Amino acid sequence: MRLDSVSDHPDLWTAAVCADPAIDPDLFFPDRWDDAREAQIVCGDCPLLAQCASRALQTEVYAGVVASVPMPPLYAGKRVREAARKELRRIAAGGAPLLQDEPVSTVWRDPEFQIRVYELRVEVGFSWPRVAEQLGVGTDTARRALHAYSGGREGLVA
Ligand code: SF4
Known part of the structure; x- marks a missing residue:
């Protein structure tokens, strides 16, 4: 920008x-x-x-x-x-851009991040795109975080 x-x-x-x-x-x-x-x-x-x-x-x-x-x-x-x-x-430091469809981070593994996803998606009820936007990540990353947080219970991740 x-x-x-x-x-x-x-x-x-x-x-x-x-x-x-x-x-x-x-x-x-x-x-x-x-x-x-x-x-x-x-x-x-x-x-x-x-x-x-x-x-x-x-x-x-x-x-x-x-x-x-x-x-x-x-x-x-x-x-x-x-x-x-x-x-x-x-x-x-001179690095090349990491394009968005390449793995940007493993932030989804972070428990603090997982809780934020849980709060926005489950407690607040935001849509996945809105959760992702709020957290500055892609929707896949947000979904992965909630999946990890929920221990794979699909009801939470849908
Ligand atoms: S790196 Fe991107 S955002 Fe920064 S000045 Fe250049 S085009 Fe604009």
């Missing part, structure tokens, strides 16, 4: 691929995190990728895809946020 609004050096960001008017800004705010791949590919072509990741590490961003990383929302759990920051650090 366009970082010029949060950058100390707005001129630098004119070279960003996402600053190209031909790029649809909505690309960086997909309805489903599973759809972040297109934005990630755009970021992969950006000459400012590593700088963008460094900048994101200095700035609290709670929405959108930045430097190829889907940013967890404000109310995401600590583990989810740290996973995103770890990914930003890897990109800032």
Whole structure:
């Protein structure tokens, strides 16, 4: 997403691929995190990728895809946020984007994350896409977490 609004050096960001008017800004705010791949590919072509990741590490961003990383929302759990920051650090160090349909993390194994999924899905009653959006993960990751939390009792995961 366009970082010029949060950058100390707005001129630098004119070279960003996402600053190209031909790029649809909505690309960086997909309805489903599973759809972040297109934005990630755009970021992969950006000459400012590593700088963008460094900048994101200095700035609290709670929405959108930045430097190829889907940013967890404000109310995401600590583990989810740290996973995103770890990914930003890897990109800032020169790593290539990890596209969304590749394994991004094993956060589903984290008991704290599993409880958050349980709360949102079972107690609050959110749909799977909404649970996934709230936690900044794909729906498969959220489902896997609840499956692990429930010990495989399918009634909880449906
Ligand atoms: S890495 Fe992505 S989000 Fe960052 S400036 Fe480049 S295109 Fe925009």
